[in-house]
Amino acid sequence: MLPLVFACVAQGSAPSAHQPIQVEGMLCHPTRLMVKLRDINDTSPVDDYRVLRTYPQIGYAVVEVPLGSLAAARAKLQQSAGVERADFDRAARVAYTPNDELWPDMWHARTIKADLAWDVTFGSSNVIVGVIDTGLNTAHPDLAGNVWVNAGEVPGNGLDDDGNGFVDDVHGYDFYYDDGTPNDVNGHGTACAGLVAAVQDNTIGVTGVAPRAKVMGLKCSTDEGYFYDSANVAAYLYAHQMGAKIVSCSFFSDRVSQSEMDAIDYIAANGVLPIVAAGNAATVYPYYPGAYENVLGVAATTSDNTRAGFSNFGSWVDVAAPGVSLRTTTAAGGYTAGFGGTSGATPQVAGLAALIWGAVPNLTVHQVRSIIEDTSTALSWDFSNYGLVNCDQAVRVALGMAEHQSKNPVVRYMTPYVAANRAGMGGRAETPARIYGRGFEAPRNVRIQMGTRNLTILRQTRNYVDFMLPNGSDLINVHVDKVLIKSLPRFASSLTAYTMIEAASQGGGWVTGGFAETARADGINMTCTRRSDGLIRMDGTFRKVTTIGAGMRLQIRRHYSGVTSGTEKIYLYDWSSASLPYGSFRLLSTLPAISSPGTNLIDVPEPWRYIDEDGTMYLRVETVDTLEGAVFYVDQAMILQR
Secondary structure, X not given: OOXXXXXXXXXXXXXXXXXXXXXXXXXXXXXXXXXXXXOOOOOHHHOOOEEXXXXXXXXXXXXXXXXXXXXXXXXXXXXXXXXXXXXXXXXXXXXXXXXXXXXXXXXXXXHOOHHHHOOOOOOOOOOEEEEEEOOOOOOOOOOHHHEOOOOOOOOOOOOOOOOOOOOOOOOEEEOOOOEOOOOOOOOHHHHHHHHHHOOOOOOOOOOOOOOXXXXXXXXXXXXOOOEOHHHHHHHHHHHHHOOOOEEEEOOOEOOOOHHHHHHHHHHHOOOOEEEEEOOXXXXXXXXXXXXXXXXXXXXXXXXXXXXXXXXXXXXOOOEEEEOOOEEEEOOOOOEEEEEOOHHHHHHHHHHHHHHHHHHOOOOOHHHHHHHHHHOOEOOOOOOOOOEEOOHHHHHHHHOOOOOOOOOOOEEEEEEOOEOOOOOOOOOOOEEEXXXXXXXXXXXXXXXXXXXXXXXXXXXXXXXXXXEEEEOOOOOEEEEEOOEEEEEEOOOOOOOEEEEOOEEEOOOOOOEEOOHHHHOOOOOOOEEEEOOOOOOEEEEEEEOOOOOOOOOEEEEEEEEEEOOOOOEEEEEEEEHHHOOOOOOEEEEEEEEEOOOOOEEEEEEOOOHHHHOOOOOOEEEEEEEEOOOOOOEEEEEEEEEEEO
């Protein structure tokens, strides 16, 4: 089936007899309708018009109507008793095919339907994408035409001509070495820039997703590829100052940086969309800046639309894009077919954002992000919150050619899961809590109840709702637009309980389940399989944990199958030792692996050691001496806190 194509007829020009027109969001023939008759042998219902041909096999007639009366004629025929249905004669053509010589190798662009999007728009040279990376080869023959130029700066005169605080920043800036030449010794940044906006239809090389956008070279790393906050923060602010609409950030760390988060929050609130790699550690542990709320975090997929084995994933990741065997530009002036990682996925999403803004310049950051997320194609729920980006659908929604439909609301987790029943406090104790997922944005009406009591909502966003959680064991019911979408059973406790959000296994093991399975001791288990090296390893996360109060414990109920003499070791990551992977997990417990369900309460001394600045804790369970086919079952895993 040929893909749909949508294009706008120039305003003020009359359509020719063959030129498609756009009616009701559809591109179609200007004078023809496809009419299904109740009796194909009786064409009297269409006697007011000319019947060009009939298809008796399926009961359709091709009907010609006067130019300019298409919609009215269709409406009239739909009211006829002899007409089953009347449809526009939809226009379609082969998707746009650029003449760039390596286009046949660019499977990734077709996977995200960039070629279909080009039937609608090529974007605009007015849209600037800041590539915050290792630099940019501004002379690359497939990039030079799309490299941003600071018109207020005179090249090479050693002066700050435009008074922006930077000397000779003609194509961007080197924020680490503090000069106006963002030269790319490493090569990573040039590869990312090619995926954003390599020049299209120049008969050479590759094409970017946004082939008319401009790329701004923002070098923040050392030549060895290390990024420092002092350079990153400066680049974020410069991108905003100099008119970039998007920043593409293909770097990551496991540690929260308050200065970086503040800079990102600032530019996001002032018209810049940060698009950030999720990271390549094959884990659900949140990596930053990809896990900040005000960025669009990107995971990587393979050619069969499954998660790339190296890609980080989980509820904190927003969307996904191809991330293996990517064709793009190199710093040496040539091309590679081997670029990848979430580093390669991210600039493709940045290119999509540039396409959208190029087509509809007055959209807000929030609107562009919403369009990208809501038009994404659903993948496995624990992969990313929204799915694989779809350029074609996104630009059609942006242009009003298709309806913007928000994703169905989904609850991923609640944290904390139980509020403490604090005796002696007088009255009912309440704790701030968060329900995380998607589809909660106003004007949708979100109502959270405990039993029949409506709970106080503090904040309502696209992906989460903050509310006050009373103590008690009644169900928490989440309603969106008067529809119950989730009931969360609870239990009575004298402590505040944070349930494990999600889990993964590196090195060949496989995890099934997460929050729903580990929130209660009810016999419904999350499972983790044995790796080929004989080790069972599960990595899990707790989110939005505070250190208020004393006496923290880890409660875990679990058992094993296929284990006769295994040894289980339970760790928490010690943030005081350094950020992952440079620090260490601290061993809290060593126990025999048990074959029947059992619960242990494990003291967590000095709890501040194990909680990062965003309230995240990392759990690791490792079990050795297991048999082939062994499985780890987790019925409940939570942090308990007074």
